[in-house]
Amino acid sequence: MIGVQQKKLAYLMVAPVVIILCSLIGFPLGYAVFLSFTVKHIGVPPQFVGIQNYVELVHSSIFRLTVLNTFIYTFISVLVKVILGVILALILNRIGRGQRALRGVLLLPWVIPTALSALVWWWMYSELFGIINWTLMRTVVPQGIPWLSTPFWARCALIITNVWRGLPFFAITFLAGIIAIPVDLMDAVSIDGAGAIAKVRYVTLPLLAPLLSIVTLFSLVMTAGDFALVHIITHGGPQNTTHLFATLAQQIGFKGGSLGKGAAISLFIVPFLGVSAYLILKFVRKRIV
Amino acid sequence: MKIRKRDKGSKVVLGITLIFLSVLIAVPAMGGPAKELSLLIVSHFVPPFETEVEAQAQQWMKERPDVKVTIDWVGTEEQAATLLAEAESGSGHDIVNLESFDSALFRRSLLPLDDVAEELAAENGGWTQAKREIGYVDGRWVAVPWFIHTFxxxxxxxxxxxxxxxxxxxxxxxxxxxxxxxxxxxxxxxxxxxxxxxxxxxxxxxxxxxxxxxxxxxxxxxxxxxxxxxxxxxxxxxxxxxxxxxxxxxxxxxxxxxxxxxxxxxxxxxxxxxxxxxxxxxxxxxxxxxxxxxxxxxxxxxxxxSGSVWSLGVWNYSPNPELAREFIKFLMRKDNWYAQLVASAGYNQPVLKDYQAHPIWRDRKSLNQYEPMQETLHMMGWKYGPSAAGKKTFNxxxxxxxxxxxxxxxxxxxxxxxxxxxxxxxxxxxxx
The missing domain is CATH 3.40.190.10 (Periplasmic binding protein-like II)
Structure with a gap:
């Protein structure tokens, strides 16, 4: 039995962390929520306007396009990363010699600062002088690909870069999950006559499911809130077709000086992520039980 | 005994350290500049310009040994967020570098500089085309145009x-x-x-x-x-x-x-x-x-x-408004402005009419249609004048x-x- 004194001591010990969390996460979040219900211009106190910012955003064509962009970018990027991540992890698991070195190399895109890698990709995507078009124009696509000047290809360019950056994290995490699957279990399945595909389908994937869900949730949050890739590679263009919530909020809030509206744009993502988190965690709990 | 000796030795070391630290703290307080003036300036496309401005700040500090000038250079991408953070928190630099209609966007946080603007205009033949379209907001000069870069x-x-x-x-x-x-x-x-x-x-x-x-x-x-x-x-x-x-x-x-x-x-x-x-x-x-x-x-x-007009503004919460005014006038002084112009290789265009007389644009054939401008200069949203909406249209x-x-x-x-x-x-x- 824990005594009253011990309970008090426990609360006391936890208090500093709670205070730090509240000040560093709670306060900015609370202030952002407050700002989103105000019209706040630089140098003057905020004026409470209720849900006016949200209503105006819903009627804004740029914002509606941003919602669509965020959905396309997040959904496709995460889906591709999950599929390729599992495949890559399975391949890595098969490699005996040099696996450790390969894992190290594979992690490079994930550890390189995003701003730096985004800049390199931006150079490579250059339609007139980039290495990708240079190669394509001399091989299979003589007219080149309009990577950054058309909405479809600009979105593709961002998704490719996001997958390139995020794939190592997925692959290494899934590899850790695969390695943790008991060898006895695999042996038993083999004795029962299961082939490689059956093993993946009936053993590996079901056992990986909780890990897969958590990694997917993590990636959903990070991808939907992405800023640097879009800011550096496309600036939200062409014609605003690659803006995400973060880049639009920066443009409206910081560059445009409309802090209330900027805050409202940032907060629009919260329900989307909240629902995703709820569904994924519910799935994880169900699998564990 | 041994322990006591060590104690004594430690006390001596501690004493020396404390004296040293006191001297470190006290000397600047006694002999160093009493005031500090800080500037936030956007990094220039031609780096020698920055060296020249730093040198001019050093020169001014010789004339005003009671003041220490600090210049922080910031990229154009960081400028918007930094200005916003400073204006909202009421802290940061004294003088800030503003681009075009930033003057209108930040007008409520800027100190009126009518006296500086009018004095500069009177001494140097008046303002060029940049004039009231940039720094003159709601009937007051809230920023002093410094130079222009045009397309x-x-x-x-x-x-x-x-x-x-x-x-x-x-x-x-x-x-x-x-x-x-x-x-x-x-x-x-x-x-x-x-x-x-x-x-x-x-x-x-x-x-x-x-x-x-x-x-x-x-x-x-x-x-x-x-x-x-x-x-x-x-x-x-x-x-x-x-x-x-x-x-x-x-x-x-x-x-x-x-x-x-x-x-x-x-x-x-x-x-x-x-x-x-x-x-x-x-x-x-x-x-x-x-x-x-x-x-x-x-x-x-x-x-x-069109292009960018770069101005200098002073936050209205600056503790050194008079020093800031003085330093802006110093930077805009003809000899100093000309030195900045040469350092920028003719890139900076003048905002004061008399400064158009500099030979750099005539001496270089490739620049002689750059300045003086023969087109009409305007910024996005110009018919209304300086406005936050004009700035947003641009951004x-x-x-x-x-x-x-x-x-x-x-x-x-x-x-x-x-x-x-x-x-x-x-x-x-x-x-x-």
Missing amino acids: VAVYRTDYFQQIGVDREMGSRATWDDMLVWAEKLAAIDHPIGIPVGSNNDSDCSVGPLLWSFGGATVNREGEVTIDSPETVAALEYSKKLFQYMPKAVFGWTAGGDNNVFMLSGYGSWTMNPPSIYASALKSVPDVAKYLDHVRTPAGPDGRFR LHIVPIMFAKATTDGVQAAIEWAETELKTLWKEELRK
């Missing part, structure tokens, strides 16, 4: 000669001439290219095109006027012109895109300040010898130029996006889109 036509003399166009013809060019020449230049695989993407260069390039056809985002009363026959004419024309430019121009996002276009030797004409020329002189002299600058093309309503790149949309969605759809966006911005501006 002039940059072209390859050899490619233009190939199609039979000389410098004289180039400097008299109309947009109709450009259409004919653009077709010929595309045929010899050296196309023209102006940025039509989501970046500031695009605003400074297509803005003058719109204005030269008589189009404008707003009128003097702040009413949105983009839906006009003049805008339709500008967009219809641009559709014809853009077909001779590489499609990549719609995705150009950074200032460097059209620089590379010209420096590579591929492009034949663009709109930019002389930074392309400066880079070419430094790294590709074979290209530099063929680069020249002429006036922007004229349309039915005239010949226009959100509404006009270049409208031009890009005209090629994909049609002229009328592009205008309708721009009108909706502009009305939202101007509704906010006018209800304040």
Whole structure:
């Protein structure tokens, strides 16, 4: 039995962390929520306007396009990363010699600062002088690909870069999950006559499911809130077709000086992520039980 | 005994350390400058300019040993967030570097500088075109214009000669001439290219095109006027012109895109300040010898130029307003401004009429149509004057996006889109 004194001591010990969390996460979040219900211009106190910012955003064509962009970018990027991540992890698991070195190399895109890698990709995507078009124009696509000047290809360019950056994290995490699957279990399945595909389908994937869900949730949050890739590679263009919530909020809030509206744009993502988190965690709990 | 000796030794070390620390703290407090003046300045495209300004600050500190001047240089991308954070928190630097209509965006946080602006104008022949369109907001000078960077036509003399166009013809060019020449230049695989993407260069390039056809985002009363026959004419024309430019121009996002276009030797004409020329002189002299600058093309309503006017403002919470005023006047003093101009290799253009007399632009043939300007200079949203909505129109790149949309969605759809966006911005501006 824990005594009253011990309970008090426990609360006391936890208090500093709670205070730090509240000040560093709670306060900015609370202030952002407050700002989103105000019209706040630089140098003057905020004026409470209720849900006016949200209503105006819903009627804004740029914002509606941003919602669509965020959905396309997040959904496709995460889906591709999950599929390729599992495949890559399975391949890595098969490699005996040099696996450790390969894992190290594979992690490079994930550890390189995003701003730096985004800049390199931006150079490579250059339609007139980039290495990708240079190669394509001399091989299979003589007219080149309009990577950054058309909405479809600009979105593709961002998704490719996001997958390139995020794939190592997925692959290494899934590899850790695969390695943790008991060898006895695999042996038993083999004795029962299961082939490689059956093993993946009936053993590996079901056992990986909780890990897969958590990694997917993590990636959903990070991808939907992405800023640097879009800011550096496309600036939200062409014609605003690659803006995400973060880049639009920066443009409206910081560059445009409309802090209330900027805050409202940032907060629009919260329900989307909240629902995703709820569904994924519910799935994880169900699998564990 | 041993322990005692150690104790004694420790006390001696501690005592010496404390005395040393006290001296470290006390000496600057006794003999160092009593006041500090801090500046936030946007990094310059020509780095020697920064060295010159730092040197001038050192020189001023010799004249004013009681003041320490600190300059923090910041990239253009960080500038907006830094200014916003400082204005909202009421802390940070004393003097800040503002771009174009930033003066209007931050007007409530800036100290009126009428005395400085009027004194400078009286001593130096008055303000050039930049004048009241930039720093004069709501009947007061809230920022003192420092220098301008404008977008002039940059072209390859050899490619233009190939199609039979000389410098004289180039400097008299109309947009109709450009259409004919653009077709010929595309045929010899050296196309023209102006940025039509989501970046500031695009605003400074297509803005003058719109204005030269008589189009404008707003009128003097702040009413949105983009839906006009003049805008339709500008967009219809641009559709014809853009077909001779590489499609990549719609995705150009950074200032460097059209620089590379010209420096590579591929492009034949663009709109930019002389930074392309400066880079070419430094790294590709074979290209530099063929680069020249002429006036922007004229349309039915005239010949226009746009760019960035860089001003100096003082936060209204600065503890050193008088020092700030004094230092701004020092930076704007003719000898100092000229030294800054030379350091910038002629890139900085004057805001005070007397400063236009500097020989640098006449001595360098390639710059003699850069300054003095022979076009009318304006910023996006200019008919109304300095406004936060004008700044937002620029930052959100509404006009270049409208031009890009005209090629994909049609002229009328592009205008309708721009009108909706502009009305939202101007509704906010006018209800304040």
